[in-house]
Amino acid sequence: MHASTPTxxxxxxxxxxxxxxxxxxxxxxxxxxxxxxxxxASYVTHHVQKVQAFFLAMAHFGQVLSDRGHRVCHLTLDQTxxxxxxxxxxKQVMTEHRLDRFEYQRPDEYRLRxxxxxxxxxxxxxxxxxxxxxxLLSEAEVEALFADGKSRRMEQFYRSMRKKTGILMSGGQxxxxxxxxxxxxxxxxxxxxxxxxxxxxENDTQKVDERLARHRIQTWGVAQAQLVWPVTLAQAEALVQxxxxxxxxxxxxxxxxxxxxxxxxxxxxxxxxxxxxxVTPQWLIGEVLKAYEQDPVTYELASVEGFIRQVMGWREYVxxxxxxxxxxxxxxxxxANDRPLPAFYWTGETKMRCVAQVVEQTRAYAYAxxxxxxxxxxxxxxxxxxxxxxVDEWYLSVFIDAIEWVExxxxxxxxxxxxxxxxxSKPYVSSGKYIQRMSDYCQGCTYNIDERSSEDACPFNSLYxxxxxxxxxxxxxxxxxxxxxxxxxxxxxxxxxxxxxxADAVRRDPDTF
Ligand code: FAD
Ligand code: SF4
Numbered sequence: 001m002h003a004s005t006p007t008x009x010x011x012x013x014x015x016x017x018x019x020x021x022x023x024x025x026x027x028x029x030x031x032x033x034x035x036x037x038x039x040x041a042s043y044v045t046h047h048v049q050k051v052q053a054f055f056l057a058m059a060h061f062g063q064v065l066s067d068r069g070h071r072v073c074h075l076t077l078d079q080t081x082x083x084x085x086x087x088x089x090x091k092q093v094m095t096e097h098r099l100d101r102f103e104y105q106r107p108d109e110y111r112l113r114x115x116x117x118x119x120x121x122x123x124x125x126x127x128x129x130x131x132x133x134x135x136l137l138s139e140a141e142v143e144a145l146f147a148d149g150k151s152r153r154m155e156q157f158y159r160s161m162r163k164k165t166g167i168l169m170s171g172g173q174x175x176x177x178x179x180x181x182x183x184x185x186x187x188x189x190x191x192x193x194x195x196x197x198x199x200x201x202e203n204d205t206q207k208v209d210e211r212l213a214r215h216r217i218q219t220w221g222v223a224q225a226q227l228v229w230p231v232t233l234a235q236a237e238a239l240v241q242x243x244x245x246x247x248x249x250x251x252x253x254x255x256x257x258x259x260x261x262x263x264x265x266x267x268x269x270x271x272x273x274x275x276x277x278x279v280t281p282q283w284l285i286g287e288v289l290k291a292y293e294q295d296p297v298t299y300e301l302a303s304v305e306g307f308i309r310q311v312m313g314w315r316e317y318v319x320x321x322x323x324x325x326x327x328x329x330x331x332x333x334x335x336a337n338d339r340p341l342p343a344f345y346w347t348g349e350t351k352m353r354c355v356a357q358v359v360e361q362t363r364a365y366a367y368a369x370x371x372x373x374x375x376x377x378x379x380x381x382x383x384x385x386x387x388x389x390x391v392d393e394w395y396l397s398v399f400i401d402a403i404e405w406v407e408x409x410x411x412x413x414x415x416x417x418x419x420x421x422x423x424x425s426k427p428y429v430s431s432g433k434y435i436q437r438m439s440d441y442c443q444g445c446t447y448n449i450d451e452r453s454s455e456d457a458c459p460f461n462s463l464y465x466x467x468x469x470x471x472x473x474x475x476x477x478x479x480x481x482x483x484x485x486x487x488x489x490x491x492x493x494x495x496x497x498x499x500x501x502x503a504d505a506v507r508r509d510p511d512t513f
Pocket of ligand 2: 352441446458460
């Protein structure tokens with residue numbers, strides 16, 4: 001009966017999957033709604049480039065569907081601000097267009113999933129939620145894998161994905177006889193290195209900017225003259241093809257390296273296009289494999305495997321954690337951290353050069369790569385004992401790719417150990433020595449990387465030992481931290497007292513450092 005019922009289908013900003021089965025044929029009784037929503041533009045203070053990118057990508061997607069003959073209602077903030085909420089908007093569109101049925105793609109984000117479920121009931125008409133058809137694992141497969149609620153490690157999950165898909169497998173064994181090439185993938189950039197020129201787009205944001213100003217949408221960060229991020233399928237595909245041709249060969253080797261000479265390095269910068277579902281992980285992995293199969297000399301296995309692990313392993317794994325653990329996951333705070341986030345996370349005004357560089361780059365491009373997020377800003381927040389809610393809010397705000405299902409497990413779980421080890425087997429903490437090893441930040445810094453308690457000692461150093469000391473009863477028995485704790489024991493008592501005093505001073509007033 002509902003085959004020809006006049007139907008409204010809602011498409012959210014991160015559901016821009018042109019290959020979805022919804023669009024397989026043109027159906028005259030269906031109207032697609034794509035709407036810039038005040039609630040989505042302001043549930044946190046987003047980076048301005050993130051809002052620009054979403055709004056432009058949504059408008060382009062609406063145009064693509066129209067060009068293919070679908071009926072599309074694309075509404076901008078100008079038309080949606082008058083509605084109290086999404087439900088009121090949907091009701092109005094359904095009444096205006098005489099639609100009797102409501103359909104949506106189930107959101108990845110818990111907040112929206114709950115909202116749309118409740119809204120469907122409140123509308124009082126037939127309704128249905130369908131899959132987004134984007135991920136490598138269907139929702140049912142995720143549920144089956146993660147249903148026991150037990151913690152499982154990424155490596156175990158990743159191997160099961162390799163076996164299931166047959167990707168980089170040969171005769172039931174991993175190609176190259178190893179699952180993981182991390183050892184090869186931890187190089188610092190050579191001194192003589194010059195950055196590859198990143199492929200940047202020139203998307204006009206003027207109309208979006210005017211709307212943001214007109215409706216007083218608060219944002220953070222710098223708007224570039226033109227938006228450099230991909231907002232069409234053609235741009236997203238060009239970015240991937242450029243990445244594969246020029247950057248992938250060195251991706252693995254330098255994926256953990258950090259420098260103040262460049263912000264993009266050998267990273268794909270594809271997370272925005274992936275997370276709003278313009279491109280699929282299947283296609284992305286396919287492009288990488290194609291290059292490897294054609295030229296295994298240029299495309300070393302260490303790089304290819306390293307990249308595929310991020311997309312097929314980490315990305316699908318954190319989704320499984322999020323879908324199976326929410327909403328409780330959002331309340332976790334295993335280390336009872338309660339400090340406020342220092343103001344320099346927003347202003348970049350700190351003498352700690354590594355932090356200033358990462359915040360500045362993030363303000364300029366809404367981007368920092370994984371190790372900058374994990375081992376600079378994340379590491380520092382954990383060492384200071386910042387409340388996970390505040391850390392989550394920052395990560396959700398400032399990055400182009402930040403959507404809660406992927407942001408939260410990475411932030412609360414991997415970076416802040418707030419889940420008590422559900423995701424990571426130990427907290428990702430380090431002294432400044434790790435940052436020195438992987439970057440050139442320390443060279444021009446006010447602080448001395450070799451000192452740990454003096455007036456000019458690198459703050460990461462004292463904070464690191466104080467963190468271990470403070471959490472000894474919780475973490476001291478963790479086998480993976482045995483070496484760290486045995487090093488802590490070796491510090492003479494008098495020196496340890498100085499280190500703890502120095503760390504107290506930093507934690508008391510981090511904004512003065
Ligand atoms: P590349 O380094 O080129 O990697 C390729 C792709 O692999 C990425 O586009 C991404 O889709 C995937 N990937 C890599 N690592 C991860 C990971 N740990 N989890 C999920 N996918 C991964 N990623 C987001 O997409 N959104 C977030 O909000 C987000 N928040 C993060 C917060 C913290 C504290 C940390 C430590 C990491 C976070 N990440 C997040 C993961 C990772 O940092 C980004 O996916 C990556 O930096 C995006 O840049 P890229 O496309 O150049 O990635
Ligand atoms: Fe960062 Fe410490 Fe190095 Fe300065 S010395 S850049 S604060 S790690």
